[in-house]
Amino acid sequence: MFETSFSPTHAAAAEEACLAARATPMAQPRLGLPQPVAARIEQALELLARTISPQRRVVHEGDRIYRAGERFVNLYVINSGLIKLINLAADGREQVAGVKFRGDWLGLDGIADGEFACDAIAMDTGEVWVLGYDKLLKACAREPSLMNLLHKAMSRQIASSRDSLMSICTLPADARVADFLRFLAESLAERGLRTDQILLRMTRAEIGNYLGMTLESVSRALSRLARDKVIAFAGKGRRDVQIPDIGALSSFIQRCLASA
Amino acid sequence: MFETSFSPTHAAAAEEACLAARATPMAQPRLGLPQPVAARIEQALELLARTISPQRRVVHEGDRIYRAGERFVNLYVINSGLIKLINLAADGREQVAGVKFRGDWLGLDGIADGEFACDAIAMDTGEVWVLGYDKLLKACAREPSLMNLLHKAMSRQIASSRDSLMSICTLPADARVADFLRFLAESLAERGLRTDQILLRMTRAEIGNYLGMTLESVSRALSRLARDKVIAFAGKGRRDVQIPDIGALSSFIQRCLASA
């Protein structure tokens, strides 16, 4: 139970773990839910741009948007790219605590204590919008819909981290990996990106760390998923994953639960 | 960089798993941190009482403050008693997702989608304050410190659920149980309650569900903790736990990590 695994909070992990081909903007609704979520994200970004014209910051793979312990001044909203959160314990343990996508907020954990609780690291080239917290609050006072946006973002993070916890606590290893892929694919679909082929931007070790298992267990789970034709590997490396049918991932998870 | 470790979230688990003897109000600082946290909680409740004189609702063991799927209208703040949160998955899996204490907010997960994502159940007789969300927002507009309170409450939940995830993902079973007790004792200490003897208000099955292990594993972990004199059982049942030294729990956890 302790490995270099990475366990996904589906909502959060999906959003960040994988980076779909950034090309392929907004085709058709592919899942069933993409439309409303996509619209929500677009409206949110549009509102932010209009009401507080935030500073834009381009980030590259490996850049730290902020670090644990750093003084909290700004919140961040992802416009593009994938960001992972790394949580540090006092005794040195560290864990990937989430993956974030376009439209997600970063740094909300810093409000309480005035300093950030984890590192936020770009997995990709992308752009984050920098929102001074004070300035944001002033804007919220003028524009209630902005306040509503902020509250919903926080609320969503609270709810989705509970879902992650439940996946990790109640699913066997294979199902956790499948659920992680499902989360990833769903997050991408919600943002109008293609989900039939996605590029994992995390190593097996990171995925395992996130999911509470070893890298070997992640590898074996992926091999089994491929053997069962639930996923397929594209390209040469084993980082391009094809997911012909997201529903098949859910079936796989249920099969794992049933056989236990 | 990432290892296969998984660590439990101390903060969240402690808040709910155990119930200290409610008698023994506010003696002395016992840990080192209680004072500031206790003061923060008192000030928060005082501010709420003064600015929006919330409706007060007495709850008894087993009462549901709200249920998953119910329409979100109110937020709740615990004045006394212990509340557990139960998360439900679509396929029927359920999990204890948290334990909440005096000063904690409930229902924040409902803001995003307009309905609650889990059940909140009293483990104890207690009192919750009911805050109409709309009314609260209006009061926040008049009183910025109230808004600050709300934001910090949400932020704290985000940060502490990450810590919980880490505990569960990076600690072996025995250490998870120890960490849970530590969380519990610390939460009680922060609220000025005695921590040398606490009454668990959850069954072994509930604790195990919360920590991602079986009830037998919880039982064995507690037995080992007692054999190592880190805890002791008082009274007849095995639900009264004495914790002479909270530091010994941390040492125990480190010992578990070292031996692996």
Place this chain on the structure above:
DNA sequence: CGTTCGATTGAGGAAGATCAATTAATGTGG
């Protein structure tokens, strides 16, 4: 072209789950 890093796969072992039996505590009805 060799080095390095990530991934895969196998073999063996350990942590924890499962199954099962026993004991203790709580509650019920007589």
Place this chain on the structure above:
DNA sequence: CCACATTAATTGATCTTCCTCAATCGAACG
């Protein structure tokens, strides 16, 4: 208040899952 039923907890014996260790392979990089 006592038999009885019920639920919770403990403990042991086994079995499964997953971790650990190790070897191999492929890709990427200098």
